[in-house]
Amino acid sequence: MSGPIEPQWNLLPDDPEAFFGLSGEYDLRDLKRKYNSFIRQFKPERFPEEFQKIRAAFERLNDALRYHERPGTSVIQPDQQFDWKFNEPTKQNPQPEKRPPELVEPREFPFPDDARPVERSDSLSAQSDPQPLHERISVESLPGIFEDLKQKEEKTPYDYYTLAVLADIRQEETHAFAYWLLEGLQAHPDEPALFELLRQYFANQPDPDGLPELLEATSRAVRTDRYYYLTERAWDELLCHDAFSDFREHLETCEANLLDHRIDHMLVFYLHILKTAVWKASDHWLREKFGEIEAHYDRLPYWAEEEIDFLEQINLYRSQRSEFLEGGPVRAMIDQAIFDYCTKRESDADRSFLECQNQLVSLEEEVLREFNVPEKDFGIVLYLWERISSEVLERIAEELYPEQTESLEVQAKKLGHRLLTEGVGIRYQVLHSLALILGLGVLGSIGLIIYFLVHILDSFWMNSLKIFGVVIADFAALLIYSLLQDRVILGHYRSWWRFELMRFYQTKWFPLHDLADELAQLKSIKVGDEEREGLDKIAEAMRKDIGLFLYVNAQRLLTACH
Structure with missing residues (x-):
């Protein structure tokens, strides 16, 4: 191989x-x-x-x-950009497009005084055939080249790129590289290479000092909805490290500068940041943003439906979070893993989630105790855990469900036989004996009722009272049996069946709900001439058992990791 x-x-x-x-x-x-x-x-x-x-x-x-942008475009494309010559583009630079007056008013970027463009010197303008930049670098100082480029009246996009690099080398001011790119975009609106360079700058975790001011300056230079695509990663950093009130204020200030009527990029942006914002934002802000997404649902791409569903479930869990955490330290550990998955970078989030799985396996008794059966309906936790597990598994294992030597049907029959013939499975049959006795008693009661009905005319009130008494007695017997059956089944499940299921999942893997469905369909097994029932009751308890789900899911993930 x-x-x-x-x-x-x-x-x-x-x-x-x-x-x-x-x-x-x-x-x-x-x-x-x-x-x-x-x-x-x-x-x-x-x-x-x-x-x-x-x-x-x-x-x-x-x-x-x-964002429906063109992916994979190289930063410096030979047919679009400029070579290393100081003043000779390889392709005629197109004239800047005419823009509405409000788009071309002077913009003040916070450059240091010595970094702002100045008038070009006579000596520089007298140059008729400037040397290529790579030749000048070998014979001139970088500060001299930097000053000459600043004085140049009509700069090419590559000139602005060079100024950005030289400013970064000189370390004049925080984000000087980005501010020179913004100057370039002001002179050459929508220039693809400058735009992509600035996007990559924002994507590479820039210094948080002065970042809000840089984002605001960018919103005055790039005033279309492409602003969201350009700056998304920088907003991620602010959202993770700043107070949400500050984040919201900065975002609202920048959005006020955007003039584009399109909202497609804005919707994609909010779908992205809500995954983290839902843990920090106010209920009012969340309702507002979820409302905007719902109002423009038809404009969203095909993949958004799954993302919206996940975000809504996270938001719902947040409303139940305090109640869920009351159960104990294992629940706090699970909550932290969900929180990390939504707020950390992918590799860190995956590591946190897998560490939680390892702890769940090692804390078997604590997991089963904190998630006893029956349990309050925390189906939202199961949904989130299964969704996150599937995504993590896709990144760590090629096969989510390893091939089994025997089918689910065969494995379920073997498991069902063990559940009903070993351990408490033998004692459980006493309950069925009681059910048989109760059934015979009910049949006898029906016979009495028929007898009283035949003679009801002889003594109407007396026989009516007898019939009523028999019906009440049957009802009481059935109610007691039902309560007794639930308690016995739950006791047997806790003391034996649950551990047998956990042992089964130490060596086998089938989706838990699929196994429960198969046991429910079997319902009973045949031992000699005796039909032993109860598998449907075990399956019902399995579906409610959050602790069992968490444990077997952890076994699956750790096996995949190994």
């Missing part, structure tokens, strides 16, 4: 599409499938540098696909 194929690292960062083997029409699912196959091979704890390269390439394409 051949080993895994070594990725073509030389394609990064310029050609992420080719790196993932994508071309033509592809969507988020195709990208995610390719990405997962790579990170299963290059796990972050073993290959941190390789993982970071893969993750950066994935985020670049993922962001572009979500």
Whole structure:
């Protein structure tokens, strides 16, 4: 069997599409499938540098696909951009498009005084044939080149890129690199390379000092809804580290500068940040943003339905969170894993979730005690846990459900036989004996009722009273039996069946609900001439058993990790 194929690292960062083997029409699912196959091979704890390269390439394409941008565009395209010559573009620079007056008013960016553009010197303007930049670097000082470029009257997009790089080298001011790119976008609106360079700057966790001011300056330079695509990653950082009231104030200030009537990018942006914001925002703000998404649901892409469902479930869990946490420390550990998954970077969130699985397996008794049966309906926790588990599994294991040597039907029959013939399964049959006796008693009562009805005319009131008494007695007997049956079944489930199910999942894997459905369908097993029932009752208890679900799910994840 051949080993895994070594990725073509030389394609990064310029050609992420080719790196993932994508071309033509592809969507988020195709990208995610390719990405997962790579990170299963290059796990972050073993290959941190390789993982970071893969993750950066994935985020670049993922962001572009979500916002319907053109993915995979190289930062410096020879047919679009300028070469290293000081004043000679390889392609005629198009004239800036005419914009409404409100888009071209002077914008004040907070440059340091010595970094602002100044008048060009006579000596510089007299140059008829300036040297290529790479030649000038070998003979001139970088500060001199920087000053000459600042004085140049008509700068190309590449000039602004060069100024940004030189300003970054000089470390004049925080975010000087980004501010020069903004100057370039002001002079060359919608220039693709400058736009992509600025987007990558925001995506690479820039210094949080001065970041709100930079985002506001960007909103005055890029005033269409593409602003959200451009700055999304920077808003992620602010949301994680700032108080939500500050985050909301900064966002509202920037959004007030946007003039574009389109909302497609805005909707995608809110779908993204709500995953974290739902834990920090006020109820009023959340209702407002969920309302905007619902009002424009028809404008959202196909993948948004699943994301909206997840966000709504997270929001619902948040409303039940305090009640859920009252159950004990295991629940607090589960809550932390869910919180981390929504607020941390993917690799950190996955690590937190898997560490929680390891603890759940080691704290078997505590898990079963805190999630006793029957339990209050916390189905929302099961939904979130299963959803998160599936996503983590896709990144750590190629096969979610390992191939079994025997079918679910065969395994369920063997398990059912053991549940009803071993341990308390033998004592459970006493309950069925009681049911048989009760059934005979009910039949006898029906005979008495018929007898009294035949002679009801002889003594109407007396026989009516007897019939009423028999009916009440039967009803009471059935009620007592039902209560007794539930208590016995629950006691047997806690003391024996639950542990047998856990033992089953130490070596086998089938989805828990599928196994429960199969046991319910079997309902009984045959031992010799005796029909032993109760599998449907066990299946009913299994579906309510959150602790069992958490335990077997942890077993599955840890097995996949190994």
